[in-house]
Amino acid sequence: MKGLQGKTVLVTGGGGAIGSAICRRFAEEGARLLVADRAAEAAQRVAKECKGEALVFDIANYGAAKSALAAHQIDVLINNAGWDRFQNFVDTKPDEWEQLIDINLRGPLNMHHLVLPQMLAKGRGRIVNISSDAARVGSSGESVYSACKGGILSFTKTLAREVARKNITVNVVCPGPTDTPILRSFLGEGEAGQKVYDALVRAIPMKRVGQPDDIPGLVAFLASDEAGFITGQVISVSGGLTMAG
Ligand SMILES: NC(=O)c1ccc[n+]([C@@H]2O[C@H](COP(=O)([O-])OP(=O)(O)OC[C@H]3O[C@@H](n4cnc5c(N)ncnc54)[C@H](O)[C@@H]3O)[C@@H](O)[C@H]2O)c1
Structure with missing residues (x-):
């Protein structure tokens, strides 16, 4: 795919199932990987496999993320880290929402806020956010998670408009x-x-x-030069389970 060779790509949740598949795909394209995860061992394992670098921090902690990114110029940001606890909404307790909101909404906001100034200065950038079809069509037992993932869709569209003239694209991939x-x-x-x-x-x-390897092709495409005129879009990878317009 055009334009990925030699680019620095940061993947949050890079030690996880979908994240590691995304890292491997970018490594195949000749990109330099920054494998970010709060799980140190997983991040280090994937970084070694991809000949990249592990960055161990919690995306919900703005200060920790800022320190971890300080020495890096990032061309492509993939916000993939996520987490859920499955419960009907009425059975949840307000203090249980915090962790879901921290990981699935605040964390991605932190990452955008830290990486965008570099991209704006360079006049180029690619951001791909991994949301979920739970945000597009709903999913019982995933109310707070869906709210966060839906927030990511709305945020992406607004941000895409704000940064479009700076040659920065922001798109969303929704796994089923x-x-x-x-x-x-x-x-x-x-x-x-x-x-x-x-x-x-x-x-x-x-x-x-779906399998984790079903996701990286679209992510790599959206991060490549081939997708330079695509921004603010939401695409599902769900084997046709969802066909949102
Ligand atoms: N698996 C599915 O069916 C499915 C469906 C739709 C969307 N998704 C989304 O895809 C993404 C990847 O999910 P997955 O199934 O590979 O999950 P996973 O649990 O295998 O991987 C998630 C990774 O994120 C990391 N992580 C979690 N919180 C973090 C934090 N605060 N800071 C840094 N790292 C953190 C975890 O350590 C883990 O390595 C998530 O955003 C998830 O919501 C998954």
């Missing part, structure tokens, strides 16, 4: 159900979990659940 630890914890364990999984497969037009 993707076979990672987050999905397995959502489905539950044992026979009951398998039943929900099988029902999901039946509902997906392409008759399979």
